[in-house]
Amino acid sequence: EVHLLESGGGLVQPGGSLRLSCEASGFTSSTHARSWVRQAPGKGLEWVSRISASGDTTDYADSVRGRFTISRDNSKNTVHLQMNSLTVEDTAVYYCVIRMATPQGYDYWGQGTLVTVSS
């Protein structure tokens, strides 16, 4: 069974940094792109970032480009999201997502990890 487990969320001050991780199990994630989607409290879904299966290609939403870095360790089936220069607008639940068995859309989601940016 496919399972995505996020970790690393918490409370951080504005301007601070945080590193999220997402460990995949139940499949070999090295053959799949990995992505992050976030949801601010009471708000809608926002696509954040994507990394290709090999790790050669990364993409970012305009709102995080230059501050966030996505990376992966295929030996550990894990993807990371390094978040720097955090602002209150980055407060959200961060979901690790993957497109496994469908040609479009994210068919598997983690439970999410909450990042709170506040002084």
Added chain:
Amino acid sequence: DIQMTQSPSSLSASVGDRVTITCRASQGISNYLAWYQQKPGKVPKLLIYGASTLQSGVPSRFSGSGSGTDFALTISSLQPEDVATYYCQKCDSVPYTFGPGTKVDIK
């Protein structure tokens, strides 16, 4: 970047009603569109991909249509368990932008 809009932003309908939510892309995206359902306090769930293909396990009362810039999600007979917020997402190229969501309640 292509922008995604949805209408209405919220709706209230009776059990058994036919409900339609629309999603519009600011530029054509062919059929590269997905729909998600997020129930209160839960993780989003993929309902439809390719604009009209039902994800495995999703009840047949859900259907999707459209291509290019205009898309629709239809619930043929609204059920109490369908109370949720529904999001569309463009899937043609990054950024894979989501629509703002449509909240569906029971009247």
